[in-house]
Amino acid sequence: MKIGIIGAGHIGGTTAKLFVDAGHEVAISNSRGPETLQDLVRDLGSRAHATTPPDAARFGEIVLLAIPLKDYPTLPADELRSKIAVDAMNYYPNRDGHVEALDSGARTSSELVAAYLEGARVVKAFNTIWFEHLKTQGDTSKPLDARRAIFVSGDDAEAKRAVMQLIEGIGFGPVDLGSLRDSSRQQPGAAIYNRDVTVAEAREIVDGNR
Numbered sequence: 789m790k791i792g793i794i795g796a797g798h799i800g801g802t803t804a805k806l807f808v809d810a811g812h813e814v815a816i817s818n819s820r821g822p823e824t825l826q827d828l829v830r831d832l833g834s835r836a837h838a839t840t841p842p843d844a845a846r847f848g849e850i851v852l853l854a855i856p857l858k859d860y861p862t863l864p865a866d867e868l869r870s871k872i873a874v875d876a877m878n879y880y881p882n883r884d885g886h887v888e889a890l891d892s893g894a895r896t897s898s899e900l901v902a903a904y905l906e907g908a909r910v911v912k913a914f915n916t917i918w919f920e921h922l923k924t925q926g927d928t929s930k931p932l933d934a935r936r937a938i939f940v941s942g943d944d945a946e947a948k949r950a951v952m953q954l955i956e957g958i959g960f961g962p963v964d965l966g967s968l969r970d971s972s973r974q975q976p977g978a979a980i981y982n983r984d985v986t987v988a989e990a991r992e993i994v995d996g997n998r
């Protein structure tokens with residue numbers, strides 16, 4: 789599969805390696821330009837190349853968004869239209885500035901992003917796991933229930949399935965939390981946020997038994 793990545797830091801760089809190792813083709817981008825990513829793509833090998841955010845969006849069947857949330861209005865909305873856009877971003881008011889709709893809970897951060905990315909098929913995922921765990925905890929040899937959980941929310945069932953398949957392919961266990969509205973359950977401060985749990989343990993927490 790062709791995967792675009794916008795943001796080449798902890799999460800973008802880590803997922804790029806996992807996707808390449810799983811056999812996908814990756815186009816990765818940042819704000820400073822592809823020339824600043826040459827070392828990274830050299831390390832990633834021949835299935836990866838560096839590009840700009842609009843080109844990463846055009847390239848990807850799935851496009852991972854891994855930049856500070858405050859910068860979401862710079863995302864290439866035209867190029868992301870109709871694409872599966874995986875929102876890995878988290879709202880931290882100290883870093884991102886206060887957003888009234890998020891502080892009040894009127895909207896989830898992914899709903900905000902989806903409203904901006906008109907026509908994109910937004911799926912929230914990869915936001916609940918620390919990048920060092922993402923780097924090391926995937927294990928395709930384990931049964932799904934015993935794998936580290938990665939939580940997924942979205943309004944487009946087919947897009948969500950595609951992202952869940954991608955997650956399984958890199959050795960994690962996807963756990964579906966529901967719609968983009970329900971993605972409040974995977975935002976900072978939620979019970980499962982940054983919890984090192986298996987799929988089986990995650991289901992218990994989500995079902996309210998723990």
Ligand SMILES: NC(=O)c1ccc[n+]([C@@H]2O[C@H](COP(=O)([O-])OP(=O)(O)OC[C@H]3O[C@@H](n4cnc5c(N)ncnc54)[C@H](OP(=O)(O)O)[C@@H]3O)[C@@H](O)[C@H]2O)c1
Binds near residue numbers: 853855856876917
């Ligand atoms: N760190 C984690 O463990 C973790 C876990 C889950 C979710 N997250 C979330 O994932 C997002 C990224 O976190 P991170 O830790 O990977 O951040 P990071 O290491 O600081 O990397 C951010 C990346 O985004 C790029 N970037 C910034 N503004 C951009 C823009 N307008 N257009 C394109 N690229 C831009 C930066 O490129 P330049 O340097 O060229 O600006 C950099 O490559 C955040 O929303 C964070 O909350 C982080």
